[in-house]
Amino acid sequence: MGRRKVKIIENLKIFEIGGKGKGVGEASDGRLVFVPHTAPGDLVDVRITKKRKKFFEAVPLRFYEYSGWRTEPFCPHYDICGGCQLQHISYDKQLEVKANEVLNNLRRIGGVEWERSEPIVASPQTEHYRNKMEYAFTDSRWLTAQQIRSGENFDRRGLGFHVPGHWDKILDVEFCALQAEPGNRIRNALRDFAKENSLEFYSPRERKGLLRQLTLRITRSGQIMVLVHFFRHDKKDIALVMNFLKENFPEITSLLYVINPKPNDTIYDLDVELWAGEPYIFETLGELQFRIKPKSFFQTNSYQTENLYRLVKRYAAVEPGQIVYDLYSGTGSISLFIADRAAKVVGIETLPQAVEDARFNAQFNRIDNVEFIAGDAKDLFSGELIREHGKPDVLIMDPPREGLHERVVMQILKLLPKRIVYVSCNSATQARDLARMKNFYEIRLVRPVDMFPHTYHVENIAVLERKTSSDA
Numbered sequence: 001m002g003r004r005k006v007k008i009i010e011n012l013k014i015f016e017i018g019g020k021g022k023g024v025g026e027a028s029d030g031r032l033v034f035v036p037h038t039a040p041g042d043l044v045d046v047r048i049t050k051k052r053k054k055f056f057e058a059v060p061l062r063f064y065e066y067s068g069w070r071t072e073p074f075c076p077h078y079d080i081c082g083g084c085q086l087q088h089i090s091y092d093k094q095l096e097v098k099a100n101e102v103l104n105n106l107r108r109i110g111g112v113e114w115e116r117s118e119p120i121v122a123s124p125q126t127e128h129y130r131n132k133m134e135y136a137f138t139d140s141r142w143l144t145a146q147q148i149r150s151g152e153n154f155d156r157r158g159l160g161f162h163v164p165g166h167w168d169k170i171l172d173v174e175f176c177a178l179q180a181e182p183g184n185r186i187r188n189a190l191r192d193f194a195k196e197n198s199l200e201f202y203s204p205r206e207r208k209g210l211l212r213q214l215t216l217r218i219t220r221s222g223q224i225m226v227l228v229h230f231f232r233h234d235k236k237d238i239a240l241v242m243n244f245l246k247e248n249f250p251e252i253t254s255l256l257y258v259i260n261p262k263p264n265d266t267i268y269d270l271d272v273e274l275w276a277g278e279p280y281i282f283e284t285l286g287e288l289q290f291r292i293k294p295k296s297f298f299q300t301n302s303y304q305t306e307n308l309y310r311l312v313k314r315y316a317a318v319e320p321g322q323i324v325y326d327l328y329s330g331t332g333s334i335s336l337f338i339a340d341r342a343a344k345v346v347g348i349e350t351l352p353q354a355v356e357d358a359r360f361n362a363q364f365n366r367i368d369n370v371e372f373i374a375g376d377a378k379d380l381f382s383g384e385l386i387r388e389h390g391k392p393d394v395l396i397m398d399p400p401r402e403g404l405h406e407r408v409v410m411q412i413l414k415l416l417p418k419r420i421v422y423v424s425c426n427s428a429t430q431a432r433d434l435a436r437m438k439n440f441y442e443i444r445l446v447r448p449v450d451m452f453p454h455t456y457h458v459e460n461i462a463v464l465e466r467k468t469s470s471d472a
């Protein structure tokens with residue numbers, strides 16, 4: 001068998017940051033080369049890892065010149081962990097990259113124009129900003145090439161993050177700056193305790209073991225929810241783990257476990273058991289309190305969510321007596337945030353559990369002019385619902401990455417609400433949707449918001465006003 005040819009591109013000049021936060025250079029044949037952990041101005045030799053008709057993917061091998069955008073990554077795991085992609089770039093430049101990506105997508109994919117764009121909103125916290133982290137246990141943690149070459153016999157048990165591109169490989173982590181303490185302390189103590197007591201770590205390949213996952217939620221007020229996922233029921237060992245956490249971390253306000261014997265990690269269809277404390281925690285956004293249960297969706301950066309919702313409220317500019325629809329309303333947080341001015345807010349959300357949370361949150365915050373309906377927006381946002389609740393004056397939409405279903409767009413164009421505030425976590429699908437509405441709506445404002453510092457993810461708010469009938 002012949003040896004596989006290792007393809008190296010020498011002296012590649014990186015000229016921009018492209019999709020998924022990768023640096024982009026141009027090979028001699030004109031194909032683009034995408035290289036993670038590089039920045040504009042880097043001059044670098046790279047090894048090709050994927051060859052496609054129109055582009056290459058590569059990894060950096062040796063740097064000759066370094067970009068002026070660079071800064072020292074603060075995380076010891078940055079080289080391998082895929083959680084962050086932009087830590088090597090100063091925060092100012094990260095913001096520039098994200099804002100440009102949004103505007104380029106709107107221009108190139110949507111072919112739309114807007115009246116004005118406002119500067120991207122920086123996250124108030126660039127570390128410790130996540131209220132939720134999920135870690136996986138493994139019995140065969142990731143080893144670096146150097147560790148493998150050393151021939152040493154490593155303890156392969158670990159607790160950490162999935163390595164990008166390897167569903168079954170987990171990087172054991174000692175430290176992560178994205179969540180506040182005691183996040184790191186709880187994770188490390190649980191892993192060490194499990195090792196000392198020879199508890200079985202999960203094997204995703206063989207689908208066996210006991211300890212499977214760990215979910216940590218920490219709110220700004222310091223409430224802490226710890227959910228341990230076990231693969232199988234083992235009364236004695238589960239009690240050992242849960243009592244260890246209860247006794248050593250009395251600050252945990254909600255201590256829970258779940259048994260997940262399924263091939264996948266989702267727990268929406270499983271019963272979560274309470275071990276100690278309350279079955280939920282609360283987070284505060286503005287004046288409002290939100291209850292978070294173990295299966296609840298909640299925006300992960302509470303600091304920036306508050307800013308996002310304030311902007312949505314400002315841009316929605318709801319006037320007294322107006323009817324507002326909030327499509328893809330999740331746990332109802334936007335609806336509740338803007339309800340004080342409206343005659344009524346109608347939230348539509350597909351997850352019954354989230355609708356249940358939204359209704360609870362409305363009652364808890366004594367807001368009675370909101371209504372949450374469970375179902376698919378493409379089916380529910382239609383004639384019958386509109387006849388029951390009235391036509392929207394203002395429409396707010398915060399869909400998942402896929403953007404709007406065609407039927408939702410058709411219904412919008414039928415109802416033609418005066419103003420639309422479209423929040424998106426994927427400016428490519430947002431661009432497509434804005435293009436579908438461009439004959440009927442002016443884009444007054446575009447405002448990106450950075451919810452996830454050090455990652456390539458970026459949210460964008462687009463504010464649309466109905467064109468006067470003579471323009472349409």
Ligand SMILES: C[S@@+](CC[C@H](N)C(=O)[O-])C[C@H]1O[C@@H](n2cnc3c(N)ncnc32)[C@H](O)[C@@H]1O
Pocket residue numbers: 297298299327328329330331332333334348349350351354375376377378398399400425
């Ligand atoms: C990006 S989240 C927005 C949640 C909420 N606006 C917030 O800020 O917390 C998108 C929401 O859309 C819901 N969803 C996804 N597909 C849907 C559909 N076809 N119809 C209605 N809701 C949907 C998801 O369950 C999720 O709660």
